[in-house]
Amino acid sequence: MTKFSDLSLDPKVLKAIEDTGYETPTPIQAGAIPPALEGKDVLGIAQTGTGKTASFVLPMITMLGRGRARARMPRSLVLAPTRELAAQVAENFETYAKHTRLTKALLIGGVSFGEQDKLIDKGVDVLIATPGRLLDHFERGKLLLTGVQVMVVDEADRMLDMGFIPDIERIFQLTPFTRQTLFFSATMPPEIERITNTFLHAPVKIEVARQATASETITQGLVQFKPSRRDRAAQEKRTMLREIIKSEGEACRNAIIFCNRKVDVDIVAKSLKKHGLNAEPIHGDLDQAHRTRTLDGFRDGSITFLVASDVAARGLDIPNVSHVFNYDVPNHSEDYIHRIGRTGRAGREGTAITLATPADEKQLAGVENLVKQEIPRLEAPELPKRERRPRRGEAPAEEQAAAPREEPARHEEPSSGKPPRRNRGRRNEPRDNGPVVGMGDHVPDFILRSFS
Ligand code: AMP
Numbered sequence: 498m499t500k501f502s503d504l505s506l507d508p509k510v511l512k513a514i515e516d517t518g519y520e521t522p523t524p525i526q527a528g529a530i531p532p533a534l535e536g537k538d539v540l541g542i543a544q545t546g547t548g549k550t551a552s553f554v555l556p557m558i559t560m561l562g563r564g565r566a567r568a569r570m571p572r573s574l575v576l577a578p579t580r581e582l583a584a585q586v587a588e589n590f591e592t593y594a595k596h597t598r599l600t601k602a603l604l605i606g607g608v609s610f611g612e613q614d615k616l617i618d619k620g621v622d623v624l625i626a627t628p629g630r631l632l633d634h635f636e637r638g639k640l641l642l643t644g645v646q647v648m649v650v651d652e653a654d655r656m657l658d659m660g661f662i663p664d665i666e667r668i669f670q671l672t673p674f675t676r677q678t679l680f681f682s683a684t685m686p687p688e689i690e691r692i693t694n695t696f697l698h699a700p701v702k703i704e705v706a707r708q709a710t711a712s713e714t715i716t717q718g719l720v721q722f723k724p725s726r727r728d729r730a731a732q733e734k735r736t737m738l739r740e741i742i743k744s745e746g747e748a749c750r751n752a753i754i755f756c757n758r759k760v761d762v763d764i765v766a767k768s769l770k771k772h773g774l775n776a777e778p779i780h781g782d783l784d785q786a787h788r789t790r791t792l793d794g795f796r797d798g799s800i801t802f803l804v805a806s807d808v809a810a811r812g813l814d815i816p817n818v819s820h821v822f823n824y825d826v827p828n829h830s831e832d833y834i835h836r837i838g839r840t841g842r843a844g845r846e847g848t849a850i851t852l853a854t855p856a857d858e859k860q861l862a863g864v865e866n867l868v869k870q871e872i873p874r875l876e877a878p879e880l881p882k883r884e885r886r887p888r889r890g891e892a893p894a895e896e897q898a899a900a901p902r903e904e905p906a907r908h909e910e911p912s913s914g915k916p917p918r919r920n921r922g923r924r925n926e927p928r929d930n931g932p933v934v935g936m937g938d939h940v941p942d943f944i945l946r947s948f949s
Contacts, residue, residue, distance in 0.1 A: 499527040505534055507559040509596040514555070517592060523548035528703035529679070530556050536677055538700035540693055544683040545652075545814065546838050547705050553649045553679045554589045557623065560647060561599055566620035570644030571602070575625045576668065578655040580605040580785060581792070585814055586651065587625050599623065604630045607785025614639055628656070628664035635671065645672040653682035653689050658829075659808070662688060669696045684831060715841035718850045719861075719872040733880060734852060735768045738824055740878035741850055742774070742802075745820060748848070751795070752820035754804045755836045757828055765824055766804040776802035779809045807832050816842055823851035830863040850875065 499522055501514050522530065525543040533539050533556035543549040557573055566572060577583040587603045594601075602616040604626035610633075617624070617640055624631070624640075634640045648669070650656070656665055669692075678697050682689050693700065722737055724730035742749055754769075756762045759780045766778035777791045777800045788809065794800035796815055803810070807827065818840045827833050833851075840847025851872065853861050865871055 504530045504555075505559075506530070506555055507562050507597070509562070510555055510558050510593055512596050513593045516595075523552075523705075525549045525703060525705045526552040526555070528705070529553065529701075532701040533557075533677075533679055534559060536560075538677060538697045539679045540697060540700040540702045541679070541681040542683070542685060542702070542704040543681060544834070544838065546842055549681055550586055550589045550651075550814075551593065553651075553681070554586070554593050557647055557649070557679075558590070558594045558597060558599060561622045562597060566600060566622045567644055568620045569617055569639065570641045571617070571621050571624035572644055573623050573647040573649070574631075574642065574645045574668075574672065575623065575649040575651060576628055576631065576656075576665065577625065577651045578627065578659055578661060579808060580607060580627060581788070581809070581813055582652060583625050583627055584789075590623060590625070601625060604634055605785070606630050607788075610634070610637075628661045628668060631668060632664055642668070642671040643673055645676050647677045647679065648672055649679045649681070651681050653680060653692070654684045654686060654831075657686060657688055662692065665692065666696075683835075714845060715837055715847045715849050717837065717872050718848070718875040719853055720850060720875050720877045721853050721855075722877045723855055730854065731764075734824070734854070735765060736880050737852060737877065738765070738822060739769065739772055739774070740880065741822065741852070742820075744878050745848065745850075748819065750819040751798070751801050751817070752803070752822055753795075753810060753815075753818055753836075753839050754802060754822045754824055755810065755827070755832075756804065756806065757825040759806050761824065762804050762806050766802075769802055769804070774802055775800060776804055778804045780806040781808050807835070810836070810839065813839065814842070815839065817845065818842070819847060821847070821849040823849070826851060826853050826857040826860040826864060828860060830860070830867040833864045833868065 501511055501519070501522055504522065504527075506514075525541055525547045529539050529541050529549075529552040533553065539553075541549055541552060543552075553575070557575075561572060564572065575583075575586050577586055583603060583605045587601060590599075590601050599622040600616070600620070601623040602613050602621045602625070604613055604624065606627060606629065613634070617634070626634075631640075635642065650665060653665075656662060678700070680693055680697055680700070685693075720737065720741055722733070724733045738754070742752070754765060754776075756765055759782055762778045762780045766776045769776035777794065779788055779791050783791075791800065791803070792813070792815075795803045804824075807829075821837050821840045823833070823836060827836065837847075837849035840849055851861075851864075861872075
């Protein structure tokens with residue numbers, strides 16, 4: 498088996514690796530580091546959790562050890578799709594370059610230009626950036642990319658999803674033709690294939706096992722449930738989520754809960770909080786300082802439940818997440834793999850439970866097709882009986898508390914002023930049948946009169 502010491506890395510880098518306690522390179526590291534050190538282009542098909550960040554950070558530090566930074570001309574460039582991922586790459590640099598004197602700057606939205614400008618003016622060895630922010634700096638004339646010797650593109654398929662490909666192409670064109678490129682993507686859709694054919698020179702291709710097959714430490718489960726009525730679906734789904742969390746008991750130390758839509762991220766977090774669970778939302782509309790605070794809180798255990806959108810949570814490396822809950826079946830099947838991969842990291846046990854309604858049939862088939870298995874069906878916990886019948890035109894109590902004001906009243910009956918036909922004459926039915934939304938207890942008698 499390959500050891501780190503077999504990889505011709507700088508002794509200072511080896512010392513930093515030793516400090517972390519890692520003993521053997523992961524397959525992507527063993528595959529990518531040698532050709533990278535030989536100056537070859539690398540195409541790494543690997544996901545987060547495989548150790549891919551170190552697979553480019555370690556050779557970069559080794560190669561940058563020879564030579565010096567020049568003002569405004571970074572010697573290497575790492576592009577990441579989100580601020581969090583860029584910050585994570587920067588952390589990796591801190592860890593592995595701690596015995597060297599290499600300098601870095603982080604160019605991400607939400608962090609002031611001023612300080613980063615100063616660093617760049619002085620000269621940095623490594624520039625880590627999101628594409629948009631990098632181009633902002635470039636256009637302000639603060640930065641020259643003609644000194645870039647090594648360029649890394651991380652999570653290229655996510656860049657594609659986020660519409661960054663034109664930016665990436667432009668950045669490629671701003672860097673010297675002779676640069677070395679290390680390019681990483683979890684998947685290879687045609688557009689990414691085209692980019693690699695255009696900008697990489699005879700790359701060494703390394704593909705590591707998909708996480709979907711590799712992560713045997715993740716126990717997956719699927720809870721299928723059918724809402725009792727369409728207008729109650731969202732509320733019942735939130736209740737179902739709480740019941741599933743409860744049924745996991747103490748095994749659920751913390752969790753990331755994924756929603757497909759940002760608006761649901763906020764509603765679900767608010768609803769969990771209202772029911773006494775320690776939850777916070779994270780999505781792209783929250784400012785950077787807020788997102789960082791929330792993530793730090795989740796990492797240090799002061800926040801137990803992180804309710805997240807895919808973009809905000811993609812690639813986050815948070816060790817020790819016991820559970821992932823998919824409040825929604827993801828629209829893109831690939832996201833299922835990314836989501837569940839937030840748990841069961843580094844060989845630990847993890848649980849991933851997905852909630853699905855009959856409306857999710859198509860997406861669920863897509864996911865199961867991709868992971869090449871049927872996700873084991875779990876018994877749905879019973880929903881608790883509702884406490885109070887809502888009044889006419891009033892959303893159920895929990896709904897009111899959870900839904901932000903600006904959200905349209907999606908779960909209410911149409912407000913024609915008249916009660917819906919199907920409810921006429923049902924006033925004396927037993928209460929167990931649930932509330933009669935739109936009528937409640939206050940139905941004027943004339944409405945119940947028969948006209949036949
Ligand atoms: P990444 O795929 O870069 O997001 O890395 C996933 C996790 O694996 C991170 O927590 C790394 O610190 C960790 N890691 C990286 N390399 C190794 C290694 N050789 N052995 C064990 N863990 C590693």
